[in-house]
Amino acid sequence: MPQTASAFADVAASDAALRRFLHGLPGVDAVGLQARAAALATRSIKTTAKAYAIDLAISMVDLTTLEGADTAGKVRSLCAKGRVPDPADRSTPRVAAVCVYPDMVPVARQALAGTEIKVASVATAFPSGRAALPVRLADTRDAVAAGADEIDMVIDRGAFLSGRYLQVHDEIRAVKAECARPGGEPDAHLKVIFENGELATYDNIRRASWLAMLAGADFIKTSTGKVAVNATLPGTLLMLEAVRDFHAATGTRVGVKPAGGIRTTKDAIRYLVLVNETLGADWLSPDRFRFGASSLLNDLLMQRQKLSSGRYSGPDYVTVD
Template structure:
């Protein structure tokens, strides 16, 4: 039941290998985590959001943020042409400036993975695919596993799964744990390697900060490579306090197990100013180890345009405006 977690480097020797041996033991562990100080958490997030970044550091931060973006289209009206155009933008975000970094990944539905993979051939841009009946996650487990396996077979480098929020909020923690373990196994390729698994919590539906802390640990114990705030499809998506709480969770998890896990805030991050606040949080909470696209991502679409406009302003001294960047 807990094979993935137990086999993760460092977990077996950390005293956590048997945490998911039963519903009772998993509940005992998750409810034994320290309660979240809501006032302290929100105050800390607000304080970090006031830090100013000077011009030289801002130029570096903008390029870093661009390189961390999962450029995303997840609409029912997505077409092959739209996905190819998005891949072109990911490869060359600013055609007038070849020094502009490429994005980290293109995120699409499973049926568009092959299209994105072909359009990105010859680059190191990853193809991420949502799966497991995204965004609601309301499907039987065999359907979710088939959804995942189809995306991996089509060439997905990363899978963004959604947890069963109903099961979690009902206290069926072991069901959620086992589903993550099963999806992780469905990420396995014929050569024995795995597509990276990002586990989406939909934090806007989890009601309390304590639940966010618990689900973060649950997902990491089950083998998540990344923990992700949101689908971007509900009213409340990524927020600074929730993201800070998840950053603290991955910090504490590595301290206890030796296993490093990435973090991806998604939804509602639209401006360069927003992105800077999140990068400051990562730097202050986790340090340089997480300040790379391998360990931190932005789930965004409109954010890239604002970063490009701010980059052009720093480079040329003029503010170009939205007409000078491509419309997604």
Template sequence: PGCPRVAAVCVYPDMVATARAAVEGTGIQVASVATAFPSGRAGLPVKLADTAAAVAAGADEIDMVIDRGAFLSGRYLQVFEEITAVKEACRRSDGRPDAHLKVIFETGELQTYDNVRRASWLAMLAGADFIKTSTGKVAVNATPPVTLLMLEAVRDFHAATGTQVGVKPAGGIRTTKDAMKYLVMVNETLGDGWLSADWFRFGASSLLNDLLMQRQKLTTGRYSGPDYVTVD
């Protein structure tokens, strides 16, 4: 019961209202994967409708995935304009804060480190509030080298513009010890200002279970097993 809460729960757009009701009053945010997640294979009107539906249902955050086909074909302006359009769809007309936009690159498909850095700058210039490595649905997801590149891009973008952007490595981070290495990387690259859930997140679907077992070990001196903590 004393374990800190997650920053957000992430659901598909049709489940936003259900999640919103479930976490009401807890301070936990509701994020929604939109824009034809995880493939990104849909026309822009469909992606915008997907986003608008999630925002209208109460999503605090939208996770969009870029069109990797357009990016890898060199159609950078198309990707930029799509991100700006989704960012606009995150706006609310009722006075409530706009939904934050997390832009997913699917770095395992971007082929080169240069492409990862290029995608990072493109997304930040287009208005991303967070840049995120992966959907967690492909063979290669977050890795330390790719995350370091994104952290350095965020550092350089902040130095050039004064705008702070968050970073989220997702997929493939399964142990608490691995997560600590990422936190050291954030501290050494960006500093204490990014060491909060407002500016740095993990995709914790697998990580959370190991973290709970590690906390139980610290409390009891013994590791729990899958009978006590769900390992899925």
């Protein structure tokens, strides 16, 4: 990222410089943001465009299971579902990734062998992130060593909200360093979770987006799915705009992943509209946009069945997760 270095070389030189930069970002027009998100959500996507959107959305799903009760069996069945989302229709695309806790990475790795489906692992004491830095780094190292293609880290919201931006920045850097694989294998991609529901303001979301992108995030992700407020359309739109501005300034393309609370095809298509309108078709790819979801896939499959057969489908015709 030579351009990043030149454009924002001295931004993270000190805590004061970073704060000056982040607080110098223009404030968010909350009403305008919500109005734009709401206006874009009214787009009507039908027939062939809908079929395209559904297939695209399926290929963007990070099929997720992040429960204390996860077992190897559950992870395997989820992987099987990721490989063949709809056994009755082999033309259904595969999901982008399966997202699990670090200890389940080997199981998922094995179950997904021979496919292009990525294994994503949450790390850094997900979901709270409240552990000492060495522990969080060890968590990441462990997941990378087990074969995770993607690491979903959480930022230290406490540090962020108290204004210790440089600490958050350096921690993201440190986790990014742990994602590297020296032996010539591709590095693990780093997704940085902000937990928008805990950041309280749109301004904070914008700052967190810039902070994470400056620190080298490959993806920025809205939330863990473990708190009351998860992905929202305005919050995601704001992150997409930050990604657009960052790309304009540095030429670096960062991905976005809304997660949590996206359950229906209608929701998913609204997000795709946001992406297309904000970032353009370049981002309409699983490499740049993902959905963190577990129940969304079933609804996408039911809608897909409806489109191909003409009759409404039901939950009896998709797997129970």
